[in-house]
Amino acid sequence: xxxxxxxxxxxxxxxxxxxxxxxxxxxxxxxxxxxxxxxxxxxxxxxxxxxxxxxxxxxxxxxxxxxxxxxxxxxxxxxxxxxxxxxxxxxxxxxxxxxxxxxxxxxxxxxxxxxxxxxxxxxxxxxxxxxxxxxxxxxxxxxxxxxxxxxxxxxxxxxxxxxxxxxxxxxxxxxxxxxxxxxxxxxxxxxxxxxxxxxxxxxxxxxxxxxxxxxxxxxxxxxxxxxxxxxxxxxxxxxxxxxxxxxxxxxxxxxxxxxxxxxxxxxxxxxxxxxxxxxxxxxxxxxxxxxxx
Amino acid sequence: xxxxxxxxxxxxxxxxxxxxxxxxxxxxxxxxxxxxxxxxxxxxxxxxxxxxxxxxxxxxxxxxxxxxxxxxxxxxxxxxxxxxxxxxxxxxxxxxxxxxxxxxxxxxxxxxxxxxxxxxxxxxxxxxxxxxxxxxxxxxxxxxxxxxxxxxxxxxxxxxxxxxxxxxxxxxxxxxxxxxxxxxxxxxxxxxxxxxxxxxxxxxxxxxxxxxxxxxxxxxxxxxxxxxxxxxxxxxxxxxxxxxxxxxxxxxxxxxxxxxxxxxxxxxxxxxxxxxxxxxxxxxxxxxxxxxxxxxx
Numbered sequence: 001x002x003x004x005x006x007x008x009x010x011x012x013x014x015x016x017x018x019x020x021x022x023x024x025x026x027x028x029x030x031x032x033x034x035x036x037x038x039x040x041x042x043x044x045x046x047x048x049x050x051x052x053x054x055x056x057x058x059x060x061x062x063x064x065x066x067x068x069x070x071x072x073x074x075x076x077x078x079x080x081x082x083x084x085x086x087x088x089x090x091x092x093x094x095x096x097x098x099x100x101x102x103x104x105x106x107x108x109x110x111x112x113x114x115x116x117x118x119x120x121x122x123x124x125x126x127x128x129x130x131x132x133x134x135x136x137x138x139x140x141x142x143x144x145x146x147x148x149x150x151x152x153x154x155x156x157x158x159x160x161x162x163x164x165x166x167x168x169x170x171x172x173x174x175x176x177x178x179x180x181x182x183x184x185x186x187x188x189x190x191x192x193x194x195x196x197x198x199x200x201x202x203x204x205x206x207x208x209x210x211x212x213x214x215x216x217x218x219x220x221x222x223x224x225x226x227x228x229x230x231x232x233x234x235x236x237x238x239x240x241x242x243x244x245x246x247x248x249x250x251x252x253x254x255x256x257x258x259x260x261x262x263x264x265x266x267x268x269x270x271x272x273x274x275x276x277x278x279x280x281x282x283x284x285x286x287x288x289x290x291x292x293x
Numbered sequence: 294x295x296x297x298x299x300x301x302x303x304x305x306x307x308x309x310x311x312x313x314x315x316x317x318x319x320x321x322x323x324x325x326x327x328x329x330x331x332x333x334x335x336x337x338x339x340x341x342x343x344x345x346x347x348x349x350x351x352x353x354x355x356x357x358x359x360x361x362x363x364x365x366x367x368x369x370x371x372x373x374x375x376x377x378x379x380x381x382x383x384x385x386x387x388x389x390x391x392x393x394x395x396x397x398x399x400x401x402x403x404x405x406x407x408x409x410x411x412x413x414x415x416x417x418x419x420x421x422x423x424x425x426x427x428x429x430x431x432x433x434x435x436x437x438x439x440x441x442x443x444x445x446x447x448x449x450x451x452x453x454x455x456x457x458x459x460x461x462x463x464x465x466x467x468x469x470x471x472x473x474x475x476x477x478x479x480x481x482x483x484x485x486x487x488x489x490x491x492x493x494x495x496x497x498x499x500x501x502x503x504x505x506x507x508x509x510x511x512x513x514x515x516x517x518x519x520x521x522x523x524x525x526x527x528x529x530x531x532x533x534x535x536x537x538x539x540x541x542x543x544x545x546x547x548x549x550x551x552x553x554x555x556x557x558x559x560x561x562x563x564x565x566x567x568x569x570x571x572x573x574x575x576x577x578x579x580x581x582x583x584x585x586x587x588x589x590x
Contacts, residue, residue: 008420011439011458012427018438075334081327092335095342098572100521102540103564106547107341110348110554116359118344150341157580210431213523217544221557224547236548248433255437256528268434279429283422 016272023266028259040266050267052242053250056141060211060246064145065204069197071149076159077189090160097153105217108147109134134222137243144244147214155200162196163189202282209275212252215244247271342565349559356555370559377550380560382535383542390452390526390538391519397459398466398515399508405462406470407496411482421471427464432524440528450533455525459515466511469582473507474500510582513575517568539564 023040025033044050075093079086096104111118112133120130131139166189174184216237223236237253238245245253251271255264348356349370350363374380408414409421443454477500485495501508523540530536537545543560546552572579 008423008427008462011461012423012435015435015438015442018441019435022438078327078331078334082331085328085331089331089335092338095569095572096338098517098568099565100540100568102521102523102544103561106543106557106561107345110558111341111344116357118340118359118361121359121361150338206429206431210433212433213540216527217523220544221547248431251433251436252524252528255440261437261441265437268437271431272434275430275434276426279426282429283425 019265019268019272022262023269025262025265026260027262033262036262040263041270043263044266044270049242049245050250053245053247056243056245057208057211057247059141060144060208061205063141064148065201065208067145068148068152068155068204069200072152072155072159072200073193073197075152075156076163079156079160080163093156094153097151099151101213102217104147104151105214106221108143108150109218109221112143112146134218135240137241140219140222140240140243144214144218147218155204158200159193159196162193166192198285202278202285205278206275206282209271209278210248211246212248215246215249219244345558345561348554349562351555353553353555356553356558367555370555371563374546374556374560374563377552377556378542378546378560379535380539380542380563383537383539386452386536387520387539390455390522391516393456394459394519395512395516397456398463399512401460401462402466402470402511403501403504403508404496405467406474407500409467410471410474411477411479411500412492424464424467428468436528443529449529451536452526452530452538454529455519455522463515465518466515469511469514470504470507473510474504477503506578506581509575509578513571513578514582517571520568 022033024035024037026036026040027033079090079093082089099107112120114120114130114132114135117130117133119133123130133139133143170188170192171184174188179187219239220236223239237249247267248271251264251267254260254267344361347361347363350366350368351370352363352365352367355364405424409417409424439454440449443449448454448457481499481503482495485499490498521540522538523544526536526538526541530538530541543557543564546560547557
């Protein structure tokens with residue numbers, strides 16, 4: 001137990017308090033911290049780039065997370081209905097979830113290339129002029145959503161396990177009473193699934209509050225700009241026009257490429273307040289978290 | 294499609310021949326509809342793999358066209374990427390990071406998970422809540438103070454800021470192992486204690502063997518986490534290219550070296566392949582781990 005206590009204090013409790021404390025200072029990697037009071041927070045609330053980062057993250061929470069939950073539920077239900085032949089499909093559907101996020105982002109930038117990418121070539125067969133995907137500020141977040149849906153595997157498996165737990169007798173009883181497929185879904189499947197839907201939604205929101213890798217890689221690769229040496233690869237983060245600059249990405253940008261460490265801490269504290277509120281809801285709901293399950 | 298239609302017909306044939314059975318026909322239609330959707334989805338899930346694999350065998354020039362079948366096959370692309378960037382170096386770094394992080398995480402997290410799942414002590418609930426918070430809070434919150442601290446130790450630019458913390462337990466692993474250990478009946482532990490085992494012996498001789506599937510799943514997840522990690526290496530090693538990992542190297546491949554898609558996709562295939570291979574060998578541990586994180590919530 002002792003090393004864990006040391007670990008928790010050194011790598012979690014200390015930096016958390018340090019983040020709060022240094023959010024009231026102005027400093028960079030080299031300079032000594034200078035007390036500036038609430039100035040970092042005032043700047044944050046007036047900063048249009050922060051507004052945009054918040055909007056990007058809220059967009060992902062409002063569109064990407066529900067899309068993931070619905071798609072995970074849908075594929076899970078399809079697999080349950082397939083019964084015997086499900087195992088091959090299950091493996092196929094799950095496979096993309098294994099792909100490292102960096103590789104997945106690269107693959108999607110390639111297949112969604114505006115000029116000669118396979119997806120737009122496919123759309124052209126139907127006479128549809130495909131969008132610019134990762135190169136269009138209006139389409140970059142939908143592209144990231146497609147990427148997230150491709151890697152639906154883990155959510156799907158969680159729904160699959162829950163769906164298999166729905167008692168068959170309940171379905172049979174409902175069918176005998178003349179309930180059609182929709183009614184059985186609405187009144188038998190959905191009520192038993194609602195805790196899982198809540199769980200996947202909340203974990204989806206939590207994952208979105210730290211959404212970083214896919215946005216960073218997709219934007220810097222899609223920008224196609226050649227940059228030389230070290231950190232300057234991050235210059236293209238958020239491309240195009242900041243449309244993929246999520247809030248956690250912006251904390252990183254302020255802290256490291258820009259070197260505004262005090263300001264980055266203030267942004268981190270704001271993120272802490274929001275995410276802690278969401279976690280509090282999880283802890284309240286999930287009784288098993290409180291010990292005896 | 295014929296393979297799908299065939300069982301549908303035999304299925305129908307078993308239906309009573311007397312009077313057209315509406316319900317049966319509906320089932321056949323539903324059967325075909327389901328398989329059509331499943332096949333369409335399979336194609337969508339597989340297409341990205343197929344396209345990047347094909348592109349990785351093309352010439353530089355062809356990878357910039359909308360001709361998706363390699364006119365000539367160039368497996369030497371896979372050798373060329375090792376010359377273009379220090380891929381072997383990145384691979385070694387990734388294996389060191391993922392390997393050490395996995396071993397350290399298991400050694401440090403199993404005792405903590407045991408204490409949280411099976412021992413009664415003051416502060417257990419509070420400790421568990423802190424572990425949950427560590428697991429769920431975005432890592433970007435504590436990034437700046439941690440970076441400053443590692444800089445004070447002179448370790449930024451290396452992978453040690455990512456490896457050393459795993460010696461002190463990893464929140465997600467502790468959580469996963471605890472959930473698994475809760476399923477071990479207390480009677481086994483009581484029996485061991487009655488026989489005079491101390492807590493450490495009980496842990497090593499009784500709990501460890503019984504928790505082996507959970508430990509395997511946790512080790513697998515931790516290994517993949519480190520293998521796939523981009524944020525950690527970006528934060529601590531981007532200033533020193535000789536300590537880059539695979540994910541960092543591949544992400545910067547195109548922007549730093551202006552290479553065409555045939556080489557980028559080859560590097561992407563190289564990053565994906567080990568993970569898929571591991572999955573097929575350890576499928577059971579995988580699925581168990583995923584459901585364990587979900588169902589208990």
